[in-house]
Amino acid sequence: MAISRSEVEHVAKLARLKFSQEEIEEFTVQLSKIIDYVNKLNELDTENVEPTAHIVPIYNVFREDEVKPSMDRDKILMNALYKENGCFKVPKIIE
């Protein structure tokens, strides 16, 4: 297997996903197959190749420092299920 069960569990935690034992099994097998497939890239020597993060070579795209009205709070909160006093509400966090 290209990826171990415990690695799958670790990655799931990093991604904030919860899986049943069976799902972990299934993902381990499937991800291993996919990783085996993408390992095809290792056939290529890319030692002296620059990575391309942006396909179109543009730079310095800015906006001017100008304030425009924000959105109505009603609209900002419109899609939230839990809200209170103009805020979004989450489970109690102890810092």
Added chain:
Amino acid sequence: MIGLEVHAELLTESKIFCSCTTKFGGEPNTHVCPVCLGLPGTLPVLNKKVVEYAVRAGLALNCTIANFSKMDRKNYFYPDLPKAYQISQYDLPLCSNGYVEIEVDGKVKKIGIKRIHIEEDAGKLLHENTDGSLVDYNRAGVPLIEIVSEPDMSTPEEAYQYLTKLKSILEYTEVSDCKMQEGSLRVDTNVSVRPVGSTELGTKIELKNLNSFKAVQKALEYEIKRQVKVLEEGGTIVQETRRWNESKGITEPMRTKEEAHDYRYFPEPDLVPIIVTDEWKEEIRKSLPEMPHHKRERFIAEYGLPEYDAKIITSSKKMADFFEKCVLEYDSPKAVSNWLMGEFSRLMNETGKEIDEVPVTPQMLAKLLKLIDNGVISGSIAKTVFEEMFGTGKEPEVVVEEKGLKQIANENELREIIKKVIAENPKSVEDYKNGKEKAMGFLVGQVMKATKGKANPQLTNQILKEELSK
């Protein structure tokens, strides 16, 4: 060894990636738009001022400005982070390899600046509620620079000096107002101890919740003692994040997160690279305001201030600005500097206020000084008046009027009081006549006491001498 990470909010009008205002305060979630709320489909566009301010700070801190820089995503989950990633800079920060000079025990020491990068602030969590926490995203997307020092400081005092100097420079360059109580300046520090002579690096401890420079210093002092003790007792330092408990005066371990952070940095595909050309850099350099040491030299030359005064006055840009404005109205620089370093600083320290939070304006101080010169009040009464002005923001003449603090400069009135004092103090009069000059001082004091300090000093001296020589 001590290293400091300072986050400073930049003084832009709008947020780093959208046009919402950066104004502090405001009803929760009223400075929010689809972009800073991270709604699906929205995209960031970088505020040009943010780059300029960061470069400005970098130049003032002697950094190398990167010709090519880019933004990256730092991924982690927290309710105050709307996109679940913070747009920051990872391997190619805007500025690097700078330094600041601090003075400790009369010696100049260079503290290295490893890097300065730009990033967005997160929202704010409110915990007052009992059954949950509330999230306000007004602050989400406010531009920040993170200034990472080299671990060059060896004592808490040096850390304090470094922070003071850094703050002064950031204020000078006008990139941040550095208000710690509004969170526009935040400090994290890491500290490790190692036995003298050892070259091995000690375990790094991170300290959080440092609300003032004094707190940084105190927390470091405590933490160093704690670590030394642990090592002396043969223990080992566990790498952890500790929190400064101001009321108890100790550092406490923070609840350890169940997993180590893995921020999975990668280049932000929604933003394109930043190229700071030499021309742009020079343009920004030209826009830099006068730096503290230049200002100091100018104050000595232009206002004839002693070096000591010039250094103190220029250590804060706001103080220096106040000074210059005041001198415009009242042309006695030394008197103004005496007041700023004396009464003014004393009351600021006592109240923990910044000069721009004090209701006294340069014009008001100038008026007060003129009242002294015109003999309306004495120098000592002026201190009382100033204290009232400092507390209430009232104009000096109003205070003098309301409290009846005008000098007694009426010769007849004063002569009556002096006659009374002479009559009540035959022993001192005797001493004076026998050549004891000190007795004169005592008698003046008695006059002042009788007039509650309102007697005009010159007039008092003159009348006293006249009456005594009778």
Added chain:
Amino acid sequence: MELYSLTIHELRELLKKREVSALEVTKSYLERIKEVEPKIDALVTITEDFALQKAKEADEKIKKGEDTALTGIPVIIKDNISTEGIKTTCSSKMLENYIPPYNATVVEKLLEEGVIILGKSNLDEFAMGSSTENSAFKTTKNPWDLSRVPGGSSGGSAAAIAADEAAFALGSDTGGSIRQPASLCGVVGMKPTYGLVSRYGLVAFASSLDQIGPFTKDVTDCAIVLNTIIGHDPKDSTSLKIDKPDYTSYLKEDIKGLRIGVAKEFFGEGIEEGVKETVQESIKVLQNLGAEIIDISIPYVEYALPAYYIIASAEASSNLARYDGIRYGHIAEKYEDLIDMYMVTRSEGFGKEVKRRIMLGTYALSSGYYDAYYKKALKVRTLIKNDFEKAFEKCDVIIGPTSPTVAFKIGERANDPLAMYLADIYTVSVNIAGLPGISIPCGLSDGLPVGLQIIGRHFEEGKILNVAYAFEQANKFNAKPQAIGVQDNEVRSSDWLRGPCRTFDREQNLL
């Protein structure tokens, strides 16, 4: 002939002459939707009231003479493009009830012109898939054969156009999500150059690859829609400032001397014989029109798919991290603490394929693997980009099949992610290199449409349209899908315009 079977330019002519009203056109489509939707399942939302209201406004515009090329023309929009006040679900349980408070820039542009939004189309959840089977709500069927997939991820948009549910549709293409379903459904679909169309409002899957593009009934319509949706957007830092060309000016039949590259890599393993033959015949058609056919090679193209899966998944893992239920979207009801809330919310809200890609992407970015996977993939991206640049020194456009197969059966690949990924084998390299590409129908194989892909240099959409148009004129694709019962599949809509019944009896034909 019904109004709904007309193209944009045909409708435009009728609207301009005031022979029909936008309201009549809209009603015709709404009727059509009601008729075929039960079989096709292309839409997740139908905005009937909104459409009727917009139609009336469009008629006002026309009356005042303020109309433009798309005024009164009905559209269907892929449900990952934000529409203010209209649900934008991404066909995910996560966003089942999400209503954006803002419009995507492309939507804004369409509305300004007076386009009528009929509804939002189904997709593979968050645009991840090649069959539209990954939708959390429904599986869209291919109008040519209801037991087959329409392709994906923009399967809803492609099927809707094939079934005449709108005059045109918008989709998004990250690895082939416009071109592949266009190919499988026998319609025209274009992915423009990266940066040509604003992504603002397109729910991000893989930011460095995503691009919005049109589905149309013919090449002319494609040029017309392109004219409206392209252009620099200050809200999208990756959108480019270029002079806006008039794409309809490229609609010429003359391609004499044009150099057309044919890469052997696009006819490799896994290609169906029927697809291969149809595409080869199409190449002959172009040759007969005077184009010069040049054999080329793009050796690194076989690495495009693995590189794509890493880059797209990595970006997706970050783009989809924001779905935590706090500000919008599905939120768990039962959980232990904050972290558990995140986990339960996300596990309930996302489907399998989305989770698979988030997992792959998180893994590829995680500490210790970044260089081996993500950085490596970005380097391979450079190689592929260079490969195309070299190829384009020898030719003006590159052609080949859009998909190695015709539409496959529903369920056939649903449980084999890798087999499903192979559906994009001819399209992903175009996204990797940021190039423009079109798929146009070029014939049938076993009664199912085959798509011809034409790839151009950056910002040379015009050249692509020229070739596509010349081909279309020479090789009329007159077939219509049978499965939904088109009465007169022999008569093309354009024939109707030229035909005898020009005095169209509205009362009789409408509704």
